[in-house]
Amino acid sequence: MKIVWWKWLPFQRWRVVGEAESADEIPDRLPRNGVALVAASGRNKWIVFDCPCRYGHRIMLNVDESRRPFWTLQPSKRLTISPSVDFHDSNKRCHYFIRGGRILWAKGDR
Numbered sequence: 354m355k356i357v358w359w360k361w362l363p364f365q366r367w368r369v370v371g372e373a374e375s376a377d378e379i380p381d382r383l384p385r386n387g388v389a390l391v392a393a394s395g396r397n398k399w400i401v402f403d404c405p406c407r408y409g410h411r412i413m414l415n416v417d418e419s420r421r422p423f424w425t426l427q428p429s430k431r432l433t434i435s436p437s438v439d440f441h442d443s444n445k446r447c448h449y450f451i452r453g454g455r456i457l458w459a460k461g462d463r
């Protein structure tokens with residue numbers, strides 16, 4: 354997956370920074386607030402990004418409506434994803450919304 358140089362500039366809102374045909378092609382490093390889209394044969398499959406909690410874990414959400422659960426993504430310069438992202442593991446929970454390119458943390462989870 355190729356990411357053009359200006360996508361690495363700081364202080365940008367959440368947005369799609371590149372597209373790949375499979376999740377294997379997504380680089381280990383993504384620009385801050387950058388989301389990679391996996392799409393094959395004109396169909397969106399996954400979105401992949403580093404969690405905004407900055408603990409360095411990667412989030413992968415299904416955006417293919419034929420499989421559940423799925424998220425919807427509004428393809429615009431300022432990313433909106435619905436429903437919310439709710440990640441948990443044994444010691445933390447990351448629950449937030451991505452609206453208009455910004456992160457809105459769900460109340461009470463941090």
Ligand SMILES: [Zn+2]
Nearest residue numbers: 404405406447
């Ligand atoms: Zn997190």
